[in-house]
Every structure is written in structure tokens, then in C-alpha cells.
Amino acid sequence: MMMHGLILWIFEAFVRLTYGDQVWEKVLTDLDLHVQSVEPMFHYDVQIALSILRQLSIEQRRDRNSLLEDFGTFLVTDPRVERVRRLLRFGGVEYTDFLHSLEDLKGRAHLAVPDLTLPDILVDEVSPHVFEVTCENSPKGVPYVLLGALRALADDYGSLAYLDVMSEREHSVVISVSLLERQHAEGREFLWATDGAS
Incomplete structure (x- = not known):
């Protein structure tokens, strides 16, 4: 299954603005993805998104579902989106x-x-x-x-x-x-x- 890059791009913004650039970059480095940022017009395998979420959960010691709830809140409350x-x-x-x-x-x-x-x-x-x-x-x-x-x-x-x-x-x-x-x-x-x- 593929995911529109726009969704992952906004998730990147959520992580950077909530936890800092260093956390996002460390997650990508730990996953050995060889990218620094998401392209909003590309499509990505949903497994990449799930891997990023899993690694962020480990990094922040947070339950994945609670991270996703916070992302949903971000979509409504942050003026940048x-x-x-x-x-x-x-x-x-x-x-x-x-x-x-x-x-x-x-x-x-x-x-x-x-x-x-x-x-x-x-x-x-x-x-x-x-x-x-x-x-x-x-x-x-x-x-x-x-x-x-x-x-x-x-x-x-x-x-x-x-x-x-x-x-x-x-x-x-x-x-x-x-x-x-x-x-x-x-x-x-x-x-x-x-x-x-x-």
C-alpha cells in the first residue's frame, strides 16, 4: 500500500516542530533511510511511514497510538497547517x-x-x-x-x-x-x- 507524501510531509513537520529537528534526523538515520526530508508530491510505501512511527515511539518512549493522537490534534490546532x-x-x-x-x-x-x-x-x-x-x-x-x-x-x-x-x-x-x-x-x-x- 502506498501513502501520499503530503501526509508524511505534514507528519515530518509535526515531529520537527514538536520534538525538534534533531529527533527527526536521528529517526531517519537510525532507520538508514538516506534522506533528510520528505517530498510532499511523491508517494511512499506505507511501511516506511510505519517504520518512522515505530522508531519515533522508541526514541520518545511513547505509545504509537498516543503519538498519532497528538498528530491528529496538531492537524487542527497548529496555525501552520x-x-x-x-x-x-x-x-x-x-x-x-x-x-x-x-x-x-x-x-x-x-x-x-x-x-x-x-x-x-x-x-x-x-x-x-x-x-x-x-x-x-x-x-x-x-x-x-x-x-x-x-x-x-x-x-x-x-x-x-x-x-x-x-x-x-x-x-x-x-x-x-x-x-x-x-x-x-x-x-x-x-x-x-x-x-x-x-
């Missing part, structure tokens, strides 16, 4: 609207980057304000990136939500989202129109 947040926030004006729009995320991303492949996402509102988000056909660990992004976006919308991985199988992970308060706090400002600076 504001375009990712905008892509997600265009799903709706409230957090519940956004959750319902997740099934369309793959198509929206494809419009922005035609050769970018995202996992299939299914959303089921099992009871009022309780959702099950199923992430299918994705490389191992990717649903934890989604989990981190969903948590960060609840804060972004000003909502109070409890999220947890409900079940995990080889090709499918179900995330439970319980919306406790729709408007718990003031959300981050989001402008539907942009001046082109972000």
Missing part, C-alpha cells in the same frame, strides 16, 4: 453538523488533492448526541489520527464531548463520540471566506 483545519471545518457550523459530514470528507479531500486517498468513514447517530464513527480500509494507526482530530475539533467548536475507541479490528476501528454539551465554551474563530493568506 490551517488548510487542514479549514477542510474539516467546512463540514458544518456546529460540531454535530461536522460529525454528520465526515462521510463526505474523503470526497472533499479528493477535490483538494486528487491523488490523496483517505480511509472510508461511516457515521451513525445511535442515540441523541451519541455517535459511532467507523474508520475502515486504512493503514494501521490512522484511526487514532482521526481520534485526535475529533477531540481537538470538539474544542474548536466550543463543544464538550467524550471520545474513546470502542472497538478495533484488523481493518475497522469504531470511535464513540458522546456530545455532553453542544456549546460548552466559546469556539475558535472560523471565517468561511479567506483572504488567501491561510
Whole structure:
């Protein structure tokens, strides 16, 4: 399975900005990859990405899934990747609207980057304000990136939500989202129109 270099390139930015350039360079050196940086327009074997994640986990003495959750949070909260947040926030004006729009995320991303492949996402509102988000056909660990992004976006919308991985199988992970308060706090400002600076 191949991964778009754009994803790995943003992950490189996450590692460099969170842990420092030396950590990223040491991870690549320890893996003997003979590269210093990722090319965002290339495609990489997903095993390379998994090897980098595994080595970073060893280097930082962190669980891989928690690292991926942090990466998902980074995608929403760091202003240097504001375009990712905008892509997600265009799903709706409230957090519940956004959750319902997740099934369309793959198509929206494809419009922005035609050769970018995202996992299939299914959303089921099992009871009022309780959702099950199923992430299918994705490389191992990717649903934890989604989990981190969903948590960060609840804060972004000003909502109070409890999220947890409900079940995990080889090709499918179900995330439970319980919306406790729709408007718990003031959300981050989001402008539907942009001046082109972000």
C-alpha cells in the first residue's frame, strides 16, 4: 500500500516542530533511510511511514497510538497547517453538523488533492448526541489520527464531548463520540471566506 507524501510531509513537520529537528534526523538515520526530508508530491510505501512511527515511539518512549493522537490534534490546532483545519471545518457550523459530514470528507479531500486517498468513514447517530464513527480500509494507526482530530475539533467548536475507541479490528476501528454539551465554551474563530493568506 502506498501513502501520499503530503501526509508524511505534514507528519515530518509535526515531529520537527514538536520534538525538534534533531529527533527527526536521528529517526531517519537510525532507520538508514538516506534522506533528510520528505517530498510532499511523491508517494511512499506505507511501511516506511510505519517504520518512522515505530522508531519515533522508541526514541520518545511513547505509545504509537498516543503519538498519532497528538498528530491528529496538531492537524487542527497548529496555525501552520490551517488548510487542514479549514477542510474539516467546512463540514458544518456546529460540531454535530461536522460529525454528520465526515462521510463526505474523503470526497472533499479528493477535490483538494486528487491523488490523496483517505480511509472510508461511516457515521451513525445511535442515540441523541451519541455517535459511532467507523474508520475502515486504512493503514494501521490512522484511526487514532482521526481520534485526535475529533477531540481537538470538539474544542474548536466550543463543544464538550467524550471520545474513546470502542472497538478495533484488523481493518475497522469504531470511535464513540458522546456530545455532553453542544456549546460548552466559546469556539475558535472560523471565517468561511479567506483572504488567501491561510
